[in-house]
Amino acid sequence: MDKTLDTDLYQGHFLGFLLYDPESRDTLYTMNSQKYFTPASNTKIFTLYTALKLLPSSIPSLKYLQRNDTLFVEGTGDPSLLHPYFRDSTALTFLRNSENIAFSPNNFYEEKFGPGWAWEDYQYNYSPERTALPLYGNVTMIYKQDSLRISPDYFADKVIPGSNGQHRELAENIFYFNPIRQDTLLVPYLTDPSLTQELLERLLGKRITLIDQMPQGPKEILYSIPSDSLYRRMMHESDNFLAEQMLLMASVTRSDSLNGKKVREYVLEHYLSDLKQAPRWVDGSGLSRYNLFTPESMVAVLDKMYRELSRERLFTLFPKWTASSDTPVENGLAIYAKSGSLSNNYCLSGYLVTATGRPLIFSFMNNHFKKPTAEIKQEMESLLRLIIATL
Numbered sequence: 001m002d003k004t005l006d007t008d009l010y011q012g013h014f015l016g017f018l019l020y021d022p023e024s025r026d027t028l029y030t031m032n033s034q035k036y037f038t039p040a041s042n043t044k045i046f047t048l049y050t051a052l053k054l055l056p057s058s059i060p061s062l063k064y065l066q067r068n069d070t071l072f073v074e075g076t077g078d079p080s081l082l083h084p085y086f087r088d089s090t091a092l093t094f095l096r097n098s099e100n101i102a103f104s105p106n107n108f109y110e111e112k113f114g115p116g117w118a119w120e121d122y123q124y125n126y127s128p129e130r131t132a133l134p135l136y137g138n139v140t141m142i143y144k145q146d147s148l149r150i151s152p153d154y155f156a157d158k159v160i161p162g163s164n165g166q167h168r169e170l171a172e173n174i175f176y177f178n179p180i181r182q183d184t185l186l187v188p189y190l191t192d193p194s195l196t197q198e199l200l201e202r203l204l205g206k207r208i209t210l211i212d213q214m215p216q217g218p219k220e221i222l223y224s225i226p227s228d229s230l231y232r233r234m235m236h237e238s239d240n241f242l243a244e245q246m247l248l249m250a251s252v253t254r255s256d257s258l259n260g261k262k263v264r265e266y267v268l269e270h271y272l273s274d275l276k277q278a279p280r281w282v283d284g285s286g287l288s289r290y291n292l293f294t295p296e297s298m299v300a301v302l303d304k305m306y307r308e309l310s311r312e313r314l315f316t317l318f319p320k321w322t323a324s325s326d327t328p329v330e331n332g333l334a335i336y337a338k339s340g341s342l343s344n345n346y347c348l349s350g351y352l353v354t355a356t357g358r359p360l361i362f363s364f365m366n367n368h369f370k371k372p373t374a375e376i377k378q379e380m381e382s383l384l385r386l387i388i389a390t391l
């Protein structure tokens with residue numbers, strides 16, 4: 001291991017590695033594992049753990065209460081409602097049964113974007129805004145079929161044909177679509193409570209009243225899709241929007257407020273107080289470069305999940321990894337891990353099973369390299385193959 005990691009490829013950037021046997025509870029190899037790294041989407045491992053600890057088996061979709069002839073509702077952060085992938089309509093079906101509906105958007109105590117996010121990412125599909133009641137994944141879907149198709153069709157007159165290097169105006173919902181594109185374009189739209197109100201009214205065909213706050217009294221919860229389907233999508237596709245909304249949903253289990261910061265603090269205090277290096281954890285997705293985690297903390301959380309979940313379920317939640325997405329994962333390469341990538345950074349943390357069937361936990365973090373990421377990934381795979389074959 002020392003010889004492999006002491007090559008020219010790994011010189012000139014910051015490297016951390018920890019290999020751990022959860023059965024014998026032995027540390028098999030460590031290098032800089034107590035030092036802090038920018039984790040990128042490895043942050044989603046902590047988000048997954050939070051969801052597993054706090055969310056029920058089905059996603060909470062709405063909180064509501066009935067007062068006389070009016071149904072009062074507020075969002076829980078559920079991202080699946082009409083999402084381009086999930087297309088869930090549980091909440092709509094429920095709302096159609098009530099004639100008078102009042103919606104309160106004011107349980108959302110977050111900024112639309114996370115701290116340390118790059119401002120120019122506002123127009124890309126990996127950076128939708130965070131909201132209390134997302135619709136359509138908070139993105140506009142634009143594609144060509146027999147004609148130009150736009151979802152939601154509310155924005156049909158806001159799409160301008162042409163290519164000017166951007167997908168949306170910064171401060172308004174004006175979108176651009178190159179007519180020669182053959183793929184589907186997903187562009188975050190600028191959210192607003194009044195826009196949510198209008199979209200709901202169009203979907204339900206009835207008037208929605210916007211209110212400042214919910215009436216006093218116990219609230220009921222409407223549940224939608226199985227939670228594991230959301231977790232798998234978040235981990236396999238590294239979906240930032242699902243990760244951010246997941247923390248908001250988890251916060252609803254603690255109070256009526258949608259607040260990711262409070263739920264992160266709660267998890268660190270009640271479930272992760274034994275971490276030897278407390279992380280700086282500022283968002284759910286890992287988009288922020290303010291996040292700081294150590295390989296040792298990553299392995300500690302992975303170990304907790306290993307002990308609390310069945311191996312079958314756990315390995316299903318994590319994607320099966322190989323260095324190149326173009327290369328099929330061979331049966332012999334049993335690596336179930338979450339990658340994390342920002343410019344000049346690539347991290348990988350998760351589980352591997354050796355040729356003898358031995359399960360191991362690892363965290364492999366690379367920060368501040370200038371070489372192509374593909375080269376780093378290929379060398380990481382070579383090292384992990386060596387471990388699988390040797391142990």
